[in-house]
Amino acid sequence: xxxxxxxxxxxxxxxxxxxxxxxxxxxxxxxxxxxxxxxxxxxxxxxxxxxxxxxxxxxxxxxxxxxxxxxxxxxxxxxxxxxxxxxxxxxxxxxxxxxxxxxxxxxxxxxxxxxxxxxxxxxxxxxxxxxxxxxxxxxxxxxxxxxxxxxxxxxxxxxxxxxxxxxxxxxxxxxxxxxxxxxxxxxxxxxxxxxxxxxxxxxxxxxxxxxxxxxxxxxxxxxxxxxxxxxxxxxxxxxxxxxxxxxxxxxxxxxxxxxxxxxxxxxxxxxxxxxxxxxxxxxxxxxxxxxxxxxxxxxxxxxxxxxxxxxxxxxxxxxxxxxxxxxxxxxxxxxxxxxxxxxxxxxxxxxxxxxxxxxxxxxxxxxxxxxxxxxxxxxxxxxxxxxxxx
Amino acid sequence: xxxxxxxxxxxxxxxxxxxxxxxxxxxxxxxxxxxxxxxxxxxxxxxxxxxxxxxxxxxxxxxxxxxxxxxxxxxxxxxxxxxxxxxxxxxxxxxxxxxxxxxxxxxxxxxxxxxxxxxxxxxxxxxxxxxxxxxxxxxxxxxxxxxxxxxxxxxxxxxxxxxxxxxxxxxxxxxxxxxxxxxxxxxxxxxxxxxxxxxxxxxxxxxxxxxxxxxxxxxxxxxxxxxxxxxxxxxxxxxxxxxxxxxxxxxxxxxxxxxxxxxxxxxxxxxxxxxxxxxxxxxxxxxxxxxxxxxxxxxxxxxxxxxxxxxxxxxxxxxxxxxxxxxxxxxxxxxxxxxxxxxxxxxxxxxxxxxxxxxxxxxxxxxxxxxxxxxxxxxxxxxxxxxxxx
Numbered sequence: 001x002x003x004x005x006x007x008x009x010x011x012x013x014x015x016x017x018x019x020x021x022x023x024x025x026x027x028x029x030x031x032x033x034x035x036x037x038x039x040x041x042x043x044x045x046x047x048x049x050x051x052x053x054x055x056x057x058x059x060x061x062x063x064x065x066x067x068x069x070x071x072x073x074x075x076x077x078x079x080x081x082x083x084x085x086x087x088x089x090x091x092x093x094x095x096x097x098x099x100x101x102x103x104x105x106x107x108x109x110x111x112x113x114x115x116x117x118x119x120x121x122x123x124x125x126x127x128x129x130x131x132x133x134x135x136x137x138x139x140x141x142x143x144x145x146x147x148x149x150x151x152x153x154x155x156x157x158x159x160x161x162x163x164x165x166x167x168x169x170x171x172x173x174x175x176x177x178x179x180x181x182x183x184x185x186x187x188x189x190x191x192x193x194x195x196x197x198x199x200x201x202x203x204x205x206x207x208x209x210x211x212x213x214x215x216x217x218x219x220x221x222x223x224x225x226x227x228x229x230x231x232x233x234x235x236x237x238x239x240x241x242x243x244x245x246x247x248x249x250x251x252x253x254x255x256x257x258x259x260x261x262x263x264x265x266x267x268x269x270x271x272x273x274x275x276x277x278x279x280x281x282x283x284x285x286x287x288x289x290x291x292x293x294x295x296x297x298x299x300x301x302x303x304x305x306x307x308x309x310x311x312x313x314x315x316x317x318x319x320x321x322x323x324x325x326x327x328x329x330x331x332x333x334x335x336x337x338x339x340x341x342x343x344x345x346x347x348x349x350x351x352x353x354x355x356x357x358x359x360x361x362x363x364x365x366x367x368x369x370x371x372x373x374x375x376x377x378x379x380x381x382x383x384x385x386x387x388x389x390x
Numbered sequence: 391x392x393x394x395x396x397x398x399x400x401x402x403x404x405x406x407x408x409x410x411x412x413x414x415x416x417x418x419x420x421x422x423x424x425x426x427x428x429x430x431x432x433x434x435x436x437x438x439x440x441x442x443x444x445x446x447x448x449x450x451x452x453x454x455x456x457x458x459x460x461x462x463x464x465x466x467x468x469x470x471x472x473x474x475x476x477x478x479x480x481x482x483x484x485x486x487x488x489x490x491x492x493x494x495x496x497x498x499x500x501x502x503x504x505x506x507x508x509x510x511x512x513x514x515x516x517x518x519x520x521x522x523x524x525x526x527x528x529x530x531x532x533x534x535x536x537x538x539x540x541x542x543x544x545x546x547x548x549x550x551x552x553x554x555x556x557x558x559x560x561x562x563x564x565x566x567x568x569x570x571x572x573x574x575x576x577x578x579x580x581x582x583x584x585x586x587x588x589x590x591x592x593x594x595x596x597x598x599x600x601x602x603x604x605x606x607x608x609x610x611x612x613x614x615x616x617x618x619x620x621x622x623x624x625x626x627x628x629x630x631x632x633x634x635x636x637x638x639x640x641x642x643x644x645x646x647x648x649x650x651x652x653x654x655x656x657x658x659x660x661x662x663x664x665x666x667x668x669x670x671x672x673x674x675x676x677x678x679x680x681x682x683x684x685x686x687x688x689x690x691x692x693x694x695x696x697x698x699x700x701x702x703x704x705x706x707x708x709x710x711x712x713x714x715x716x717x718x719x720x721x722x723x724x725x726x727x728x729x730x731x732x733x734x735x736x737x738x739x740x741x742x743x744x745x746x747x748x749x750x751x752x753x754x755x756x757x758x759x760x761x762x763x764x765x766x767x768x769x770x771x772x773x774x775x776x777x778x779x780x
Contacts, residue, residue: 035652134652194636194660198628201661204654205624205668209617211601227599234595235625238588243720246584252691260689262425262524264594264681268688270584271591278595291654298658299650301642330633330720 020070020077021046022113025146037133044147045113046070046105049089050097052153058389059153060095060380061144062104063161063168066293067233067285069112070104073097078112079284084366087373094377099384100157107168108143109135109293111286115143118219118286128288130216135292137164137300141171145179155179157389158380162186162365163332164293167300170340173319174302182320182383184376187329187365189336190310190343191301196331199239200294203232207287216288229287230278237277242328242361246270310343317344320386321351322379324372326364352379410460410467411436412503415536427523434537435503436460436495439479440487442543448779449543450485450770451534452494453551453558456683457623457675459502460494463487468502469674474756477763484767489774490547497558498533499525499683501676505533508609508676518678520606525682527554527690531561535569545569547779548770552576552755553722554683557690560730563709564692572710572773574766577719577755579726580700580733581691586721589629590684593622597677606678619677620668627667632718632751636660700733707734710776711741712769714762716754742769 022045025031030038047070052059062072062085069076071083073090089095089102106114109132117132124131148156159172159180166188173183192200207213210228214221238246250270254260257267266272302313321344325337334355344351354375358364364372412435415421420428437460442449452462452475459466461473463480479485479492496504499522507522514521538546549562549570556578563573582590597603600618604611628636640660644650647657656662692703711734715727724745734741744765748754754762 130654191642193633194640194642194658195628195633197642197658198624198636198660198664201656201658201664202621202624202628205617205665206596206599206621208654209596209621210599227595231592231596231599231621234588234592238585238592243583243585243723246588250584250587252581252584252587252695259695264520264598264685266591268584268587268591270588274588274591275595295654305642305649333633 020113021048023147023150025143025150031143031146033133033139034136035134039115039133042108042115042143043113043119044105044108044115044143046103046147047072048104049073049102050100052101052151053389056153057155057157057387058100059148059151059156060100060102060158060160061148061156061172062089062095062102063140063144063159063165063172064104064107065161065163065165066236066290066297067281068165069110070106071112072102072104087368088376094373095160095380099389100380103147103151103153105144105147107140107293109140109289109296111289116286117216117288117292127217127219129219130288132288132292134295136296137167137171138175140296141168141175144168144172145176148179155181157387158182158184158383160184160186160376161188163188163362164297164300166332167297170302171300173317173321174313177317177319180319181387182322182379184322184324184379185337185340186324187326187332187337187362189332190313190340191303192298193336197298199235199331200298202235203294204291206231206235207291213287216291218287224282225287226282229282229285229290230275232290233281233285234274234278237274239331240361240363242330242359244328245360248359310340311346314344314347314349317347317349319349320383321349322375323351323353324365324375325353325355326358326360326362326369326372327355328359329362329364331362410503411438413537413540415533415540421533421536423523423529424526425524429505429523432498432505432533433503433509434495434498434505434533436493436537437462438494439463439492440490442491442541443779446543447545447547447777448489449491449493449538449541449546450548450550451538451546451562452479452485452492453530453534453549453555453562454494454497455551455553455555456626456680456687457671458555459500460496461502462492462494477758478766484763485550485770489779490770493537493541493543495534495537497530497683499530499679499686501679506676507606507678507682517607517609519609520678522678522682524685526686527557527561528565530686531558531565534558534562535566538569545571547777548572548574548773550574550576550766551578553578553752554687554690556722557687560692561690563707563711564703567707567709570709571777572712572769574712574714574769575727575730576714577716577722577727577752579722580703580730581693582688583726587688589625589721590688592625593684594681596621596625597681603677606681608677614672615677616672619672619675619680620665622680623671623675624664624668627664629721630751630753632720632749634718634749635751638749700730701736704734704737704739707737707739709739710773711739712765713741713743714755714765715743715745716748716750716752716759716762717745718749719752719754721752
């Protein structure tokens, strides 16, 4: 466990990136993925912030979303920009690293140093591509549990995350109820809706339609499905913003012109913005990881296809829950969180629920929403006092 | 004006299709498009249903949406399926062809026989591709006016359409107020929102990302951007359906399997459905037309970028208006129609407005919604009585 240089394959520009801390897990006995494949000695890249206390009771596991990674705060070594939750995590911030030991692991299937489709397949000496085994949200969570074992942390003070990170928080608190004191699923759902599944399918089809995807072998072929991945990101990005936020931010404003070009340039500012989102995503994300992670998110279903009710899943939960949704989020609408809260209430769980008024849509959990900060700060404060931390 | 065989270029399978009635317009003096390009002798394909009365006062112009065409009802010669509004137009139907003479023209820029990017450019002897001039909703409307001149119809009893067809109805009634007795804009807006523009941009980027698009010259190159166009259609199709309708119709049901494949097949029914929508669209629509028509829809703005207020635009209107929206339409939300109705009310226009309760989203205007049928039937009945028709 130390700063490690790993080969990174973003775009066709292969470069060495300092990935930070990487641990190799399942060295002694194999780790069986939910798809049935056994893996051994697989890498999990992670970052920590703050210090673990002597009783090892102040650990907060932050779970990142689809396109996130372990760089929660501070400067990101690849993008050079602040981490994705820099405004939430740090000294004196709502998740206060002066008090808490914050851990974030790059999920399996992703591309920032953890076991994922761009890593080298030891059987072939080439990047896995589509030979990479399927992973699930449960696999992400179980691999994070191995990391906690490695770090000597028996129980988390809190597990928290938004969107696909919220799915991990839900999975953690139900799969390992004795290892979690409190859980904060944000802007998420117990399973994806048909519309969620549909948008993810569009993204995958856009990537796989790109001939430079090469059936998943683009790294070995020294190509990259940049156009397909950019279209996928554009389609996803629109779903992260509310209609009102888009209208207020962009309206029908033209980009660098005062009349229509009568052409296919980015006449409108919103077009230019979306193209930029697509292009910059391609520079930092692996296309195959996008396929695998969207699939994992769509497969996630706490009820396992109705094999259990949510009441069964949560029955007897001792976890302290804080459920958060955002009023203008149409991707994981407040109704999804209300559904979750109803199930928790039905088993008399200790649950608080806040539907936060915000115009920013699904992306609210990443943006400046003071009431959200206050909710997280307050919940952690109260929970810490109950748990006897800090 | 007679049944005509035209070469059709759908997919890479070029075939002869009987396009029906085609008239060549602007034979004597050029038609100047809003982009400034002059065109002469350009084809407009159209269909008529029912009979024009002696006083030529019973004509209803139906305006089709982005992916529609002139085959409103009866069997479609290319798809073999019923026309897109077969349930609304026909004998005894709400738009009753026993009483009214219904006309629908394939809009300029489209691909069912009218002047569009797959037609042969006389200057080069090759299909236009991106050499095709830009067209606007105003150009669609002004070319339809030429068609009415040709047919000897001075004034329409009604102009009606949904979505981009609704934009044409709005444009008709404000551009040619003396040629329209009544207008029915359905599930539409006076200008596209930033979100509308964004979704169209995603579709265009998906098409242009496909190397088989060949910079727009795919016909000459004997290729076809089938994958890109399919992705564009999938992305658009999701916006046509409401979240609830998708959930009710598909939920998380699996397609032809009882457990996850742990693969990238269409595991979920909604994925299979979307793929089918993409593939079947490619068989009937021209990719460049999709680029041009989405652009035209995004350019549409009755206020011309704020140069006029809506009150200016509608001031003094003598047209009898019926505005229709659908409760679950999030692409052209009821708020857009309310905004339109407020402007009409502010100039004391004769306007009725119905926001129809329907769970089908934007596609409601094409589907079985009895209250919608009743609204159209009732409005036409009342208008016909006032106008002294039939």
